[in-house]
Amino acid sequence: MADVKAEYAYAHGITGKGIKIGEVDSGILANHPQLQGQFTPLKVEGTYGLDGDRYEKEEAGKWNWKNGEKFSVSGNYDPLINDSHGTAAAGEMVGRRDGLEMHGIAFDAHLYSANSGGTDMTIFGPAVDYEYFKEAYAVLSRNAVRVVNSSWGQESEKSGNYGTLAGTTRLHSLFSGKKTFLDAATEVSQQYGTIQVWANGNEERDNPRAVSTLPYLKPEIEKYWIGVTGVDKDGKSHYDRCGIAKYWCMAGPTIDIYSTSVGRNGNTYDLGHGKPDDKITAGYTPVYNGTSAAAPNVTASLALVMQRFPYLDNSQARNLLFTTATHLTDERVTNDNPNVPNDVFGWGRPNLEKAMKGPSQFLGRVEANLSTGENDTWSNDISQVALDQRKREETDDAADWTKRKNNGGWSGSLRDGQLETAVNPQRNTAPELIKSLAQAIGTGNFAKEQSAIYKNETAGSVFQRLLSKTTYGKFLSLLSKPINLWAAKTTAAQLSDLLKGPDFVILDSDIAEGKKALQLEYALMENTRVPYLAKKLADPSAYLGGLTKSGAGSLWLTGKNTYRGDTIVNGGELGIGAGGSIISASIINNTGLLTVDGKTAAVTANPGGRLKVNAPG
Numbered sequence: 001m002a003d004v005k006a007e008y009a010y011a012h013g014i015t016g017k018g019i020k021i022g023e024v025d026s027g028i029l030a031n032h033p034q035l036q037g038q039f040t041p042l043k044v045e046g047t048y049g050l051d052g053d054r055y056e057k058e059e060a061g062k063w064n065w066k067n068g069e070k071f072s073v074s075g076n077y078d079p080l081i082n083d084s085h086g087t088a089a090a091g092e093m094v095g096r097r098d099g100l101e102m103h104g105i106a107f108d109a110h111l112y113s114a115n116s117g118g119t120d121m122t123i124f125g126p127a128v129d130y131e132y133f134k135e136a137y138a139v140l141s142r143n144a145v146r147v148v149n150s151s152w153g154q155e156s157e158k159s160g161n162y163g164t165l166a167g168t169t170r171l172h173s174l175f176s177g178k179k180t181f182l183d184a185a186t187e188v189s190q191q192y193g194t195i196q197v198w199a200n201g202n203e204e205r206d207n208p209r210a211v212s213t214l215p216y217l218k219p220e221i222e223k224y225w226i227g228v229t230g231v232d233k234d235g236k237s238h239y240d241r242c243g244i245a246k247y248w249c250m251a252g253p254t255i256d257i258y259s260t261s262v263g264r265n266g267n268t269y270d271l272g273h274g275k276p277d278d279k280i281t282a283g284y285t286p287v288y289n290g291t292s293a294a295a296p297n298v299t300a301s302l303a304l305v306m307q308r309f310p311y312l313d314n315s316q317a318r319n320l321l322f323t324t325a326t327h328l329t330d331e332r333v334t335n336d337n338p339n340v341p342n343d344v345f346g347w348g349r350p351n352l353e354k355a356m357k358g359p360s361q362f363l364g365r366v367e368a369n370l371s372t373g374e375n376d377t378w379s380n381d382i383s384q385v386a387l388d389q390r391k392r393e394e395t396d397d398a399a400d401w402t403k404r405k406n407n408g409g410w411s412g413s414l415r416d417g418q419l420e421t422a423v424n425p426q427r428n429t430a431p432e433l434i435k436s437l438a439q440a441i442g443t444g445n446f447a448k449e450q451s452a453i454y455k456n457e458t459a460g461s462v463f464q465r466l467l468s469k470t471t472y473g474k475f476l477s478l479l480s481k482p483i484n485l486w487a488a489k490t491t492a493a494q495l496s497d498l499l500k501g502p503d504f505v506i507l508d509s510d511i512a513e514g515k516k517a518l519q520l521e522y523a524l525m526e527n528t529r530v531p532y533l534a535k536k537l538a539d540p541s542a543y544l545g546g547l548t549k550s551g552a553g554s555l556w557l558t559g560k561n562t563y564r565g566d567t568i569v570n571g572g573e574l575g576i577g578a579g580g581s582i583i584s585a586s587i588i589n590n591t592g593l594l595t596v597d598g599k600t601a602a603v604t605a606n607p608g609g610r611l612k613v614n615a616p617g
Helices: 006-011 085-094 130-142 165-173 181-192 210-217 219-224 243-248 290-308 314-323 385-408 416-441 447-453 457-467 473-478 482-499 508-537
Strands: 020-025 039-041 044-047 070-073 110-115 147-150 195-199 225-231 249-253 257-264 280-288 365-369 375-378 546-550 554-557 567-569 572-576 586-588 592-596 603-605 610-613
Touching: 006 290, 020 085, 020 130, 020 290, 044 130, 085 110, 085 257, 085 280, 085 290, 110 130, 130 147, 130 181, 147 290, 165 210, 165 243, 165 457, 165 508, 181 195, 181 210, 181 219, 195 290, 195 314, 210 219, 210 225, 210 243, 210 508, 219 225, 219 314, 225 243, 225 290, 243 249, 249 290, 257 290, 290 314, 314 365, 385 416, 385 508, 416 447, 416 457, 416 482, 416 508, 447 457, 457 482, 457 508, 473 482, 546 572, 567 572, 567 592, 586 592, 603 610
Parallel strands: 020 110, 020 147, 039 110, 147 195, 195 225, 225 249, 365 546, 375 554, 546 567, 554 572, 567 586, 572 592, 586 603, 592 610
Antiparallel strands: 044 070, 257 280
């Protein structure tokens, strides 16, 4: 809690009271003393729309379902199908504050639980049923939940490398051709305005998993989305980074989070799928880790912001949490700007001290609708630095794609000869990239080499094939931790042997992977991304932050504000405090009052609008 400065929210009387939040996870233990009265379990009921399975490998087929089968699953923890994961997430968010053990960040918020139907090992893949998760997310929103935490799930073994744009595009292609849980959450947010908070994953990729990058492919849902990477106590991130999702991503504190748990047969953390006669107990875990623990931290922080600013809608509260975050950086970030999100940590870590003072940037037009008797002050300086940076980046993205197309002679659909020409250079550089990464793994410090190899789809395909033949290759994301250096050295030695043998060869299938990745990236850019950017860049309001004050209440700005979109007063009072200023044009409409104790730019008072100047402006 200290990491997000929650004590400053509590000092303002902000505890989450009156805010409804939700989780889709592996159920919550009903009789846990720290959670009794803190949550309401909801039932997920309906009919499966397709054949599917929650798990892969050795667990495949044990917990599958068939099209047309009915489901009815309580939001309570079920020892036969669930694990401790959902109970741990719940405690971090809403654990009772009673002076015992621990309490949640938003301990006075009320949590609604929808069961994922499995454990944290449920696969975050295309086999996850749309109908089930449409109801899981919808039942939460029908109960007026404003933000939903989803820490559950693992990426499918078919996901491959999603650390590049091409890899991310290929990952999303696995979900095409039918509706999946991605569509389920999207549709619910579009219908109800619900914010969805997702754990990025723990694979140390340069991009997060499919669900966190979805707004890159569907920009219309960005305002409902938050992806969450993790930040350790030392300020490092060993998790899937924000990458292309950086403008809707932030970092939650993780590593050794103390929270509620379910014990089974004497163990303190149930890993799931037990037997009817197992002894289940309420307990606590001192080692709730990963982005699974980071996401609930962000969700609960947002609940506090929602209580503090009841006149902001869900997306505007989300933006306020983003723009007041503590900026984070490390050696992987180049040309870092402390006022804009970066590829590793996104907006940074929640900072509830700063958030209590109002927004720090506008990410578009903000509507502040304060009702009669409602009065507030925003004391942070409000800029639009991130909007300006985003415009530059997106202008460059569009130009770079045009240049890349021209250099490749690409037009229409890509022909096989063009694909061959584009991918062939990967064949030449792949061997050295693979050797460099294999050697670096033995040191436990291989993030740079791993990032480089995944930018070459052919090299990535060969490397994954070799890695699968090692003892600990499937745990690659854990081999950078000092405690696992022995396993890293073993893996490096095994890779060294493989590089000397017949397995170290570039196959036609490896080249085919490179071609496929390019085809999918080309389709995304031509059909979705570039048209979206062209339309956005042509809209003069798309990159302007502005304020509309409505309602009969009063709002004062006391900072030095440099956002450039119009300041519109449609009702009640907007005040510019002494020492405060705005540089944008102000428009006062009927029933509106602009009171100026500080400085303003040009002011237009329409009929019925009033301007009161108490100091030179």
